[in-house]
Amino acid sequence: EIVMTQSPATLSVSPGERATLSCRASQSVSSNLAWYQQKPGQAPRLLIYGASTRATGIPARFSGSGSGTEFTLTISSLQSEDFAVYYCQQYNNWRFTFGPGTKVDIK
Amino acid sequence: QVTLKESGPVLVKPTETLTLTCTVSGFSLSNARMGVSWIRQPPGKALEWLAHIFSNDEKSYSTSLKSRLTISKDTSKSQVVLTMTNMDPVDTATYYCARYSFGVVNTFDYWGQGTLVTVSS
Numbered sequence: 001e002i003v004m005t006q007s008p009a010t011l012s013v014s015p016g017e018r019a020t021l022s023c024r025a026s027q028s029v030s031s032n033l034a035w036y037q038q039k040p041g042q043a044p045r046l047l048i049y050g051a052s053t054r055a056t057g058i059p060a061r062f063s064g065s066g067s068g069t070e071f072t073l074t075i076s077s078l079q080s081e082d083f084a085v086y087y088c089q090q091y092n093n094w095r096f097t098f099g100p101g102t103k104v105d106i107k
Numbered sequence: 108q109v110t111l112k113e114s115g116p117v118l119v120k121p122t123e124t125l126t127l128t129c130t131v132s133g134f135s136l137s138n139a140r141m142g143v144s145w146i147r148q149p150p151g152k153a154l155e156w157l158a159h160i161f162s163n164d165e166k167s168y169s170t171s172l173k174s175r176l177t178i179s180k181d182t183s184k185s186q187v188v189l190t191m192t193n194m195d196p197v198d199t200a201t202y203y204c205a206r207y208s209f210g211v212v213n214t215f216d217y218w219g220q221g222t223l224v225t226v227s228s
Binding site: 098 | 144146153154155156159167168169170203207212213214215216218219220221
């Protein structure tokens, strides 16, 4: 099973600042990596797929990069609605796995 | 538009079998570009993928839970059913179904709202 890790567990950021979240896979997943945003009481929302492609309707301030085992989600200028938990997920094989999440909260 | 909606019991007793239904609309379960997974999330914890079913009825299961899970679908009813046997309090979680879209997105692009299942005597 491919194990996903994320860092940091919590990221405290001021509105307008840049946030950089990391995700690592225990073995190569090529570019088969997605990022989701989840707010309290809501289902996850797809942000990024294919490691770097924004899903429909996702603002340009969200960007993804990486391949293989190391991935990054960057939020260029945090807005109030961006404070949430972010999960990475690999879909390189048919046993999908999620990371433990990074909580982005207000500094 | 695409929607998924989970339904099932809110409370089950330890050792019982849980049966959850995901009713989808806006796409067909026979569409070769679509599949449906079940994913759960214990309160305050991370997401955990459980099982997936393809349009051709092939299935994939979480390695750690495979012995307890069965996923099936009824295309005519637009429903995907998950059963989980021998429920335990640690299985208390919000259970989501999600659509997997092949070809472009190649991951979970639509999710249901989730249903909270509590395991307690």
